[in-house]
Amino acid sequence: MLVTSVTGHLMEVEFEDRFRKWHSCDPADLYTAPIRKHVPEDKVDIKRTLEEEARKCHWLVLWLDCDREGENIAFEVMEVCNGVNRNLTIRRARFSALIERDIHEAAQNLIAPNQWFSDAVDARQEIDLRIGASFTRFQTMLLRDRFVIDSAQDDKNLVLSYGPCQFPTLGFVVERYWEIQSHEPEEFWTINCTHRSDEGLASFSWMRGHLFDYTSSVILYEMCVEEPTATVMKVQQQEKLKYPPYPLSTIELEKRASRYFRMSSEQTMKVAEDLYQAGFISYPRTETDSFSSRTDLHTIVQEHQEHPVWGSYAQRLLDPGAGLWRNPGNGGHDDKAHPPIHPTKFSSGESRWSQDHHRLYELVVRHFLACVSQPAVGAETVVEIDIAGERFSASGRVILAKNYLDVYRFESWGDSMIPVYVQGQQLIPTTLTLDSGITRPPPLLSEADLLSCMDKAGIGTDATMHDHIKKLLDRFYVTKDANTRFSPTNLGEALVMGYDDMGYELWKPNLRSLMEYDMKEVSMGNKSKAEVLATCLQQMKACFLDAKRIFFLLFRSDRSNGDDSSALGENVRPCGLCQEANMVLRKNRDGNFMVGCSGYPQCRNAVWLPGPVLEATITNNICNSCTPGPVYLIQFKFRQLEIPPGFNVNYLGCIGGCDETLRQLIEICGTGSRAQARGRPPTTTPSNGPPTTTPRNPQRSNSRQAPCIYCYQTGHASTDCPSRISATRHVQSHGMNQQNGESSIPCSTCGTPCVLRTANTANNRGRKFYSCSSQACNFFVWEDNLNNGSAPRSAPRPNISNSASNPSRTGGRGRGVQNAGRAAGVTFVSATGEPISGRRCFVCGDPSHFANACPSRGS
DNA sequence: GCAAGGTC
Numbered sequence: 001m002l003v004t005s006v007t008g009h010l011m012e013v014e015f016e017d018r019f020r021k022w023h024s025c026d027p028a029d030l031y032t033a034p035i036r037k038h039v040p041e042d043k044v045d046i047k048r049t050l051e052e053e054a055r056k057c058h059w060l061v062l063w064l065d066c067d068r069e070g071e072n073i074a075f076e077v078m079e080v081c082n083g084v085n086r087n088l089t090i091r092r093a094r095f096s097a098l099i100e101r102d103i104h105e106a107a108q109n110l111i112a113p114n115q116w117f118s119d120a121v122d123a124r125q126e127i128d129l130r131i132g133a134s135f136t137r138f139q140t141m142l143l144r145d146r147f148v149i150d151s152a153q154d155d156k157n158l159v160l161s162y163g164p165c166q167f168p169t170l171g172f173v174v175e176r177y178w179e180i181q182s183h184e185p186e187e188f189w190t191i192n193c194t195h196r197s198d199e200g201l202a203s204f205s206w207m208r209g210h211l212f213d214y215t216s217s218v219i220l221y222e223m224c225v226e227e228p229t230a231t232v233m234k235v236q237q238q239e240k241l242k243y244p245p246y247p248l249s250t251i252e253l254e255k256r257a258s259r260y261f262r263m264s265s266e267q268t269m270k271v272a273e274d275l276y277q278a279g280f281i282s283y284p285r286t287e288t289d290s291f292s293s294r295t296d297l298h299t300i301v302q303e304h305q306e307h308p309v310w311g312s313y314a315q316r317l318l319d320p321g322a323g324l325w326r327n328p329g330n331g332g333h334d335d336k337a338h339p340p341i342h343p344t345k346f347s348s349g350e351s352r353w354s355q356d357h358h359r360l361y362e363l364v365v366r367h368f369l370a371c372v373s374q375p376a377v378g379a380e381t382v383v384e385i386d387i388a389g390e391r392f393s394a395s396g397r398v399i400l401a402k403n404y405l406d407v408y409r410f411e412s413w414g415d416s417m418i419p420v421y422v423q424g425q426q427l428i429p430t431t432l433t434l435d436s437g438i439t440r441p442p443p444l445l446s447e448a449d450l451l452s453c454m455d456k457a458g459i460g461t462d463a464t465m466h467d468h469i470k471k472l473l474d475r476f477y478v479t480k481d482a483n484t485r486f487s488p489t490n491l492g493e494a495l496v497m498g499y500d501d502m503g504y505e506l507w508k509p510n511l512r513s514l515m516e517y518d519m520k521e522v523s524m525g526n527k528s529k530a531e532v533l534a535t536c537l538q539q540m541k542a543c544f545l546d547a548k549r550i551f552f553l554l555f556r557s558d559r560s561n562g563d564d565s566s567a568l569g570e571n572v573r574p575c576g577l578c579q580e581a582n583m584v585l586r587k588n589r590d591g592n593f594m595v596g597c598s599g600y601p602q603c604r605n606a607v608w609l610p611g612p613v614l615e616a617t618i619t620n621n622i623c624n625s626c627t628p629g630p631v632y633l634i635q636f637k638f639r640q641l642e643i644p645p646g647f648n649v650n651y652l653g654c655i656g657g658c659d660e661t662l663r664q665l666i667e668i669c670g671t672g673s674r675a676q677a678r679g680r681p682p683t684t685t686p687s688n689g690p691p692t693t694t695p696r697n698p699q700r701s702n703s704r705q706a707p708c709i710y711c712y713q714t715g716h717a718s719t720d721c722p723s724r725i726s727a728t729r730h731v732q733s734h735g736m737n738q739q740n741g742e743s744s745i746p747c748s749t750c751g752t753p754c755v756l757r758t759a760n761t762a763n764n765r766g767r768k769f770y771s772c773s774s775q776a777c778n779f780f781v782w783e784d785n786l787n788n789g790s791a792p793r794s795a796p797r798p799n800i801s802n803s804a805s806n807p808s809r810t811g812g813r814g815r816g817v818q819n820a821g822r823a824a825g826v827t828f829v830s831a832t833g834e835p836i837s838g839r840r841c842f843v844c845g846d847p848s849h850f851a852n853a854c855p856s857r858g859s
Numbered sequence: 860g861c862a863a864g865g866t867c
Contacts, residue, residue: 008865015861022860030861125863132862163862249863273867285866398863503865 183441246331247340289331608671626656
């Protein structure tokens with residue numbers, strides 16, 4: 001028996017020569033252009049070896065990975081060998097690890113090669129090539145000149161590639177970025193309680209989590225303050241186990257190396273390949289996360305007994321008396337081709353290893369030792385207390401046995417002690433506070449997150465995922481920060497938005513999933529290769545032609561005059577962003593107005609004007625307050641039916657940031673920006689410009705200046721938004737910022753007249769409320785509660801410690817209701833501000849019960 | 860100059 005090898009695929013698919021040059025044909029022709037499968041130059045020697053040996057042999061046994069790709073490679077080898085020897089008897093060996101018994105069994109149970117498996121791969125290769133080449137050529141040639149990339153690379157070499165794996169991967173990054181951009185912060189409230197005793201401190205958290213309604217939170221908080229005695233309702237003690245990880249697959253190795261060492265997936269695979277080739281670890285490209293029952297795990301552990309750092313742990317593992325051994329868990333994945341990544345040779349560190357080699361080898365060994373170890377054991381105590389009907393809980397944990405955590409230093413499980421409590425015990429909280437928080441957007445995707453997204457959506461394989469991520473970086477579609485978090489560049493975001501604008505989900509994982517499904521059908525013999533190719537390529541060609549048509553409309557060619565808006569008159573102001581050009585008033589093709597920098601596209605500073613603008617004319621009047629000036633005022637005419645009552649059709653306004661009326665109109669009616677209407681971050685460029693959401697990239701750089709998340713304008717950070725500053729001057733809670741006018745209702749706290757406003761928070765949008773017009777006062781009340789005769793309240797922001805036993809802090813400070821009736825610490829006034837005596841439920845207004853007994857509270 | 864999948 002003679003053994004030789006190939007190195008992955010022996011052949012490649014390629015277009016015939018006359019279609020190879022980019023300008024040789026219309027990219028649409030690539031859906032039907034003839035292709036050929038051939039052995040590339042660097043594999044010719046391997047082909048020659050195969051041919052030489054095949055001539056002398058009678059049998060050809062194919063020992064390749066037992067997956068679809070492996071089957072396809074087997075057919076490539078068969079084609080070459082059959083080419084020189086038609087009489088070969090050909091068989092396939094099925095094995096998945098270099099385990100002696102498996103190899104013997106495979107040799108004794110040879111099977112026929114599986115044509116369906118191979119066909120599925122042929123189909124994938126052809127589809128990937130045709131789609132990738134056609135879209136890449138097209139979008140590169142059309143769009144390359146439209147983007148200025150801040151790098152040393154010659155722009156002429158810039159390739160804007162499209163691929164069925166790289167684009168969905170980019171899609172994940174962009175989608176998360178959009179999610180962050182469109183996040184609307186919302187204030188919430190939570191009650192926190194602590195209790196200190198001789199034994200220590202327990203922090204109890206509110207079992208409701210948090211509420212977004214301030215008034216409800218205050219009511220519930222005050223009920224707790226009024227009756228602060230806590231009763232211990234439940235003390236639950238149980239043993240908790242923290243399990244070691246499953247055996248190591250490629251994705252897990254990449255994710256963990258990224259999390260623990262901030263190593264890129266690309267670097268991880270490079271180092272893993274080195275370690276594999278030097279024999280220190282097993283094959284690093286595997287989806288399998290369970291060991292075959294035939295694997296000799298003990299021998300692997302034995303090898304590490306002498307290691308200076310983890311040797312003693314390995315010895316404990318092998319000692320039956322220690323009881324540390326446990327057969328590894330099964331993660332449920334098996335690619336039938338390779339075992340999980342595990343150490344194959346002992347090393348206490350080689351002199352030529354880099355720090356990354358040391359780290360990765362250590363991770364593989366410790367992970368393996370952890371897999372065959374007992375879980376960590378902890379004793380957990382959960383205490384639930386009740387204060388005035390509200391439940392709070394605290395928990396403590398004592399670790400009884402660290403077990404695998406002794407060797408797996410990358411994970412931790414902390415101790416947290418709380419005092420001992422017994423059921424029925426009563427106690428007075430040490431602190432009871434009403435605390436506020438703000439909802440935050442999710443973080444940018446980390447490399448580990450991105451790998452998870454790809455894994456979940458079936459984008460790429462264990463061997464290629466890191467390639468797709470690297471490709472996004474190489475193509476300038478994304479950037480990665482020091483915390484391994486990814487943001488799209490202007491270019492990446494614009495491409496995704498371009499496809500999104502077309503309505504095609506070419507940047508979403510669905511396309512790949514559908515292809516995957518079809519491949520599976522082919523590999524099972526349910527569909528033929530030809531059938532899948534015909535359907536898929538026909539659909540993709542139609543999609544390509546449509547995309548081509550729309551892209552030409554979106555990105556019309558003449559850059560100097562490519563702006564789809566028309567300038568209307570003179571400059572409005574100097575541009576504060578690039579500080580080189582002027583901002584000019586423009587009207588877009590779709591009739592919407594904006595003021596954009598004349599330095600576009602180098603500078604993309606833009607201010608979108610309210611949607612209802614019918615006419616806009618620059619006047620000679622100059623704003624007295626806005627800088628950099630002069631900022632010329634604009635005479636607006638609004639569409640009567642599109643503006644709320646109280647606003648004039650004719651209005652002289654300033655776009656410099658000082659104008660409250662314009663700000664309110666934008667908040668209420670929105671701007672003419674395209675994307676805003678779809679809930680995406682607003683587009684700040686003219687509708688035919690490169691579609692980016694933000695006015696970034698001034699002066700050949702990729703630096704960002706995102707639009708303010710509150711007013712959607714540029715030129716200031718969200719934290720400095722003038723609209724927010726003026727809104728918070730009037731009301732405390734963000735979002736309650738639409739002022740309708742003054743009313744005669746006196747504030748029950750200070751007597752100053754209240755202002756009727758409309759809430760704009762997610763939970764209460766459109767709901768009217770009164771708030772005190774005094775900046776020093778926090779009073780507010782929902783209008784509908786007033787009409788129900790329910791409980792308008794002064795609403796100080798309590799954040800008090802040690803005050804639970806001093807509930808008098810809410811006592812009648814206000815002139816309006818100083819002598820109002822009080823029930824359980826709650827004051828009621830009527831719609832006219834008159835005090836009402838007697839108890840009423842805050843939630844539903846029913847006088848027969850109080851809020852803590854309201855039937856609706858269960859929900 | 861293009862895809863994704865093998866691999867060194």
